[in-house]
Amino acid sequence: MVAQASQSEILRVKDVRKTYKLGRVKVPVLHGVDLSVQHKEWITILGASGSGKSTLMHLIGGLDRPDRSQEHPPSIVYGDRVITKLGAKGLNQYRSSEVGFVFQFYHLLPELNILQNVCIGAMIRHGRFGYTSNKKVVEQRAKELLDRFGLSDRMKHRPAELSGGERQRVAIARALINEPALLLADEPTGNLDLKTGEAILDVLTELRESSGLTMVMVTHDERIAARADRVIRLVDGRVVE
Ligand SMILES: Nc1ncnc2c1ncn2[C@@H]1O[C@H](COP(=O)(O)OP(=O)(O)OP(=O)(O)O)[C@@H](O)[C@H]1O
Numbered sequence: 001m002v003a004q005a006s007q008s009e010i011l012r013v014k015d016v017r018k019t020y021k022l023g024r025v026k027v028p029v030l031h032g033v034d035l036s037v038q039h040k041e042w043i044t045i046l047g048a049s050g051s052g053k054s055t056l057m058h059l060i061g062g063l064d065r066p067d068r069s070q071e072h073p074p075s076i077v078y079g080d081r082v083i084t085k086l087g088a089k090g091l092n093q094y095r096s097s098e099v100g101f102v103f104q105f106y107h108l109l110p111e112l113n114i115l116q117n118v119c120i121g122a123m124i125r126h127g128r129f130g131y132t133s134n135k136k137v138v139e140q141r142a143k144e145l146l147d148r149f150g151l152s153d154r155m156k157h158r159p160a161e162l163s164g165g166e167r168q169r170v171a172i173a174r175a176l177i178n179e180p181a182l183l184l185a186d187e188p189t190g191n192l193d194l195k196t197g198e199a200i201l202d203v204l205t206e207l208r209e210s211s212g213l214t215m216v217m218v219t220h221d222e223r224i225a226a227r228a229d230r231v232i233r234l235v236d237g238r239v240v241e
């Protein structure tokens with residue numbers, strides 16, 4: 001399915017560059033990425049290991065900043081917000097109210113159980129007092145998500161007691177707890193067998209229909225990429241459609 005011309009653009013990435021600096025060593029990764037994503041569109045990003053897929057996801061999610069350059073001013077625009085111009089407070093707000101992020105390596109908190117790990121995003125969003133008054137609703141949603149991902153009998157377990165694929169599903173549930181408008185998922189099915197991976201994608205597709213979720217997903221799996229509206233590739237630090 002190709003995005004309709006009538007759909008509206010929700011995300012625009014323009015001339016984004018990123019070089020990591022480790023002491024004197026410079027690791028140039030992105031060399032001017034341009035990308036446009038429509039509301040409710042599902043795009044997947046393919047690219048060789050080390051091509052900068054996670055780096056790009058972190059930049060879009062406001063977890064890191066692109067290189068600043070007078071010559072090539074970068075911009076990442078989400079709706080009417082210029083993410084590249086936001087300060088720390090604006091970025092926090094963007095991350096917690098708009099974005100759900102599934103990290104490639106999950107980043108679950110080891111001392112919390114699964115249910116608490118999923119609820120943590122809501123705690124950050126609402127603050128301690130706001131969360132207390134919303135606790136029942138949030139926990140109910142967390143339980144529903146975990147149930148849909150086949151983890152209803154694991155709520156009280158800690159991440160270390162789960163398999164890789166189970167942890168991955170917890171990470172996806174956590175990313176969805178705040179009902180984000182934009183899901184950024186970095187290889188969300190990398191540790192799942194095909195059938196489980198397909199089932200998770202079915203849930204995400206349903207959410208896209210019911211709540212207008214836009215999805216940007218990194219994958220190495222061509223079969224998963226084939227389900228998306230559009231596939232882009234990162235080659236030599238640039239996007240190739
Ligand atoms: N924090 C960092 N400091 C220095 N270099 C980094 C950092 N993060 C990533 N890199 C380097 O940037 C390049 C791109 O990394 P990135 O994680 O974005 O690749 P990727 O496309 O997601 O790879 P993979 O498919 O293996 O997950 C790699 O060469 C990596 O070593």
Ligand SMILES: [Mg+2]
Pocket residue numbers: 053054055104186
């Ligand atoms: Mg990666």
